[in-house]
Amino acid sequence: MGELSRMWREMPSRYRMQGKKCGNCNTVYFPPRDVCTTCHRDSIGKMKDMDMEGTGEILSFTIVHEAPPAFLRQKPYIIALIRLSEGPVITGQIVDIMPEEIDIGTKVRSVFRRISEDGKSGVIHYGYKFVPV
Amino acid sequence: MSDVYIIGGGESKYGELWERSLREIAVEAGLKAVENAGVRTKDLSAIYMGNSLGGLISKQEHLSAIMSDHAGIATEYIPSIRVEASTASGAAAFRQAYLSIKSGEHEVVMVGGAEKMTELYGTEIIDITSSVVDREWEAFAGATPAALAALSARIYMKDFHVGKESLASISVNDHANAAMNENAHYRNKITLDQALNATPIAEPLNLMDCAPMTDGATSVILASEKYVKEHGVKGVKILSSAISQGPFALHSRKSFYTVEPTVISSRKALEQAGLKHKDISFVELHDSYSIYGLMTLEDLGFAEKGKANGMVESGIGIGSALPVNPSGGLKAKGFPYGAAGVSQIYESYLQLMGKAGKRQVKDATYGMTHNMAGSGTASVVHILGVE
Numbered sequence: 001m002g003e004l005s006r007m008w009r010e011m012p013s014r015y016r017m018q019g020k021k022c023g024n025c026n027t028v029y030f031p032p033r034d035v036c037t038t039c040h041r042d043s044i045g046k047m048k049d050m051d052m053e054g055t056g057e058i059l060s061f062t063i064v065h066e067a068p069p070a071f072l073r074q075k076p077y078i079i080a081l082i083r084l085s086e087g088p089v090i091t092g093q094i095v096d097i098m099p100e101e102i103d104i105g106t107k108v109r110s111v112f113r114r115i116s117e118d119g120k121s122g123v124i125h126y127g128y129k130f131v132p133v
Numbered sequence: 134m135s136d137v138y139i140i141g142g143g144e145s146k147y148g149e150l151w152e153r154s155l156r157e158i159a160v161e162a163g164l165k166a167v168e169n170a171g172v173r174t175k176d177l178s179a180i181y182m183g184n185s186l187g188g189l190i191s192k193q194e195h196l197s198a199i200m201s202d203h204a205g206i207a208t209e210y211i212p213s214i215r216v217e218a219s220t221a222s223g224a225a226a227f228r229q230a231y232l233s234i235k236s237g238e239h240e241v242v243m244v245g246g247a248e249k250m251t252e253l254y255g256t257e258i259i260d261i262t263s264s265v266v267d268r269e270w271e272a273f274a275g276a277t278p279a280a281l282a283a284l285s286a287r288i289y290m291k292d293f294h295v296g297k298e299s300l301a302s303i304s305v306n307d308h309a310n311a312a313m314n315e316n317a318h319y320r321n322k323i324t325l326d327q328a329l330n331a332t333p334i335a336e337p338l339n340l341m342d343c344a345p346m347t348d349g350a351t352s353v354i355l356a357s358e359k360y361v362k363e364h365g366v367k368g369v370k371i372l373s374s375a376i377s378q379g380p381f382a383l384h385s386r387k388s389f390y391t392v393e394p395t396v397i398s399s400r401k402a403l404e405q406a407g408l409k410h411k412d413i414s415f416v417e418l419h420d421s422y423s424i425y426g427l428m429t430l431e432d433l434g435f436a437e438k439g440k441a442n443g444m445v446e447s448g449i450g451i452g453s454a455l456p457v458n459p460s461g462g463l464k465a466k467g468f469p470y471g472a473a474g475v476s477q478i479y480e481s482y483l484q485l486m487g488k489a490g491k492r493q494v495k496d497a498t499y500g501m502t503h504n505m506a507g508s509g510t511a512s513v514v515h516i517l518g519v520e
Contacts, residue, residue: 010269031270060389062283063336064275068260071275079280079335081288081384089384091271091281099336104291115273127273 007125014127017052017110019088028052030088054110054128056084063099070116082108082130093129107133136358137234138368139517141170142479147318147349147467149251155191158350159184159247160203166243166352167204171366174206177354178239180213183226183246185470187215189261190252200245219265220421221376222246223474224504224513227353228374234357241360246475247350250468258346265470265507267382279343281383281508282422283335289390289424290337293439297337301328302445303426303457304341304464309450311461313492318347318467342423347467351475353482369485372499372518373405378511390424392509395432399503402514403434406499410434413516414497415456415484417477419505421463429503430457433514456494459484474504474513485519 012018019030023046024039030052036043061080064071071077078094080102094102095113108130115125143165145158159182167174182197193199194215201213216226223246230242250258263272266281289295305328311317323341331340361368377394380386386393403409416433420426430441435455449457460466460480463473481500483489489497499518505511 006269060284060288062280062287062338063333064277064280064283065333065335066259066277066279067256067275068263068272068277069256070260072256074275076333077275079274079276079284081284081389091267091276091284091382091384092274104288116275125273129274 004123007123015112017054017128019050019052020047021050022046023048028086028088030084030086030090052084052086055133056082056108058094058102058104058106058108059083059089060104061094061102070118078102080130094131095129096131102132109133134235135237137231137371138356138358138361139353139371139478139482140356140361140366140368142166142351142353142482143169144316144351144476144479145349147316147347147469150348151251153348155187155193155196155247155249156199156203158249158348159196159200159245162247162350162352163200163204163243163245166354170354172241172354174204175209176241177206177211177243178241179211179230179233180243180245181226181230182213182215183223183244183471183475184215185217185219185222185248185265186261187248189264190258191249196247218511219506220419220470221474221504221506221511221513222471223476224478224502224515225376225474227475227478227515228376228513230355231371231374234355240357242355243352244355244475245350245352246472248469248471249348250346250470251348271382277335278507279335279338279422282424283338284383285390285428285508286337286424289428295427295439295442297329298325299427299442299445300342300423301325303420303423304328306449307420307458307462307464310459310492311465313490314461314466317461317465318345319465338422338424344421344463344468347469349467349469349472349476351472351479353475353479369482369517369519372408372516373402374515375399375401375405376511376513379509381510383508390428391438392428392432392505392512394509394512395429395503395505395514398512398514399433402501402516406516406518408499408516413455413499413501415459415494416501416503417458417460417480418503419463419473420458421468423464425505426457429505433501433503451492451494459489459492459494474502477502477504478515478517481517485517
């Protein structure tokens with residue numbers, strides 16, 4: 001990957017799940033958005049930072065066997081669609097559990113983990129993954 | 134506004150073409166199309182090229198300019214534009230060419246689609262193909278295009294009690310049809326058993342649920358009504374063209390197994406063409422993953438949501454009520470990202486002209502094509518016909 005400036009820029013969202021809340025209709029967005037998809041221009045200047053609690057439930061999941069280079073050491077790994085308690089649905093990894101022990105509906109919480117690394121001597125990317133509650 | 138016709142086409146072999154470069158296969162397809170259409174390269178008033186990953190795979194952008202240059206007409210100084218809409222680049226390029234003639238701006242236009250998928254090592258290409266999904270919020274977490282299709286598949290199978298057999302049948306059908314297509318990447322038939330027991334890629338999807346990495350290029354030539362009449366050329370008419378774009382990431386959508394852009398663009402295309410589902414003689418659809426074959430049959434309106442399995446089980450082969458992917462589809466004819474949409478159009482041209490050989494659909498009058506971007510970010514639907 002080798003995307004140092006991007007990782008630096010995204011730290012608040014990657015490290016403490018900082019999203020946005022529309023000051024007009026209170027809809028919560030994670031990943032963050034600059035404009036509310038319901039209020040459109042009425043939300044401009046009213047999108048406030050908001051940290052997610054990091055709890056949620058699995059809506060669907062897959063076990064990935066064919067992975068890109070940055071994830072080769074982790075395979076096979078679980079990728080899931082997770083509905084956060086605040087409402088938004090996100091894509092994330094489920095760790096510290098065997099695939100047969102999870103299902104659609106399993107409750108999870110976020111943990112701070114190493115996500116991927118840019119080769120042996122490159123930058124290490126950190127962020128959230130999820131473990132069963 | 135002018136009606137627009139496809140007056141010819143051509144393509145390279147689809148497969149692992151290690152000995153050939155991106156520009157070679159693109160130009161080969163282009164020149165074959167020109168020859169087939171009976172025009173001269175100097176007659177072209179514009180070129181539109183669909184190409185998705187040229188910059189990342191072959192480290193070459195602006196494939197349209199390469200095409201014009203290596204087709205020998207750079208000094209005609211005509212417009213030549215690359216169109217990018219990830220895996221729907223081909224159909225998006227075709228649509229731009231169609232609009233350029235319909236508007237009256239151009240008379241004869243070349244549309245090309247080309248992609249060289251086998252230039253890199255296996256795992257590197259997985260990272261590059263992940264650029265058709267949301268890099269920051271999907272691929273960053275380790276999601277790949279196959280993983281996203283698998284997420285749709287698992288919840289679809291659970292909600293509608295659909296078994297893996299129904300997904301596998303999509304791939305079995307593709308291989309059966311590709312066996313009759315000499316340009317196809319995989320011309321071997323596969324059994325349901327083989328399809329069900331292949332090595333896992335992203336569970337519940339296995340290797341036989343996933344379209345391959347294919348090198349390939351296809352071109353078609355479009356012409357105005359005026360050109361067709363003046364030159365007494367026979368062609369296939371473009372009856373309608375629709376494109377729709379929805380939320381980028383799978384997690385941002387209302388449904389994980391309904392692709393709204395497919396629903397909307399197919400509805401529009403049928404309306405514009407003044408046709409009903411029963412009028413369609415065959416469909417070429419975007420089954421980059423087998424689950425998308427089922428989802429698309431439903432989103433196009435040929436089956437109710439969750440019920441495409443019934444249709445697939447009763448048969449979707451060449452002689453069926455609605456032949457699906459007579460070309461062999463993305464799974465078996467092959468899946469060069471930016472070429473796939475043009476490949477579907479070319480197959481429809483052959484079918485409607487009665488030139489599809491062993492895989493000819495009987496009495497083919499109207500054909501529908503469906504090309505999709507990534508996990509369902511956008512869809513392009515065209516309806517072609519002969520009068």
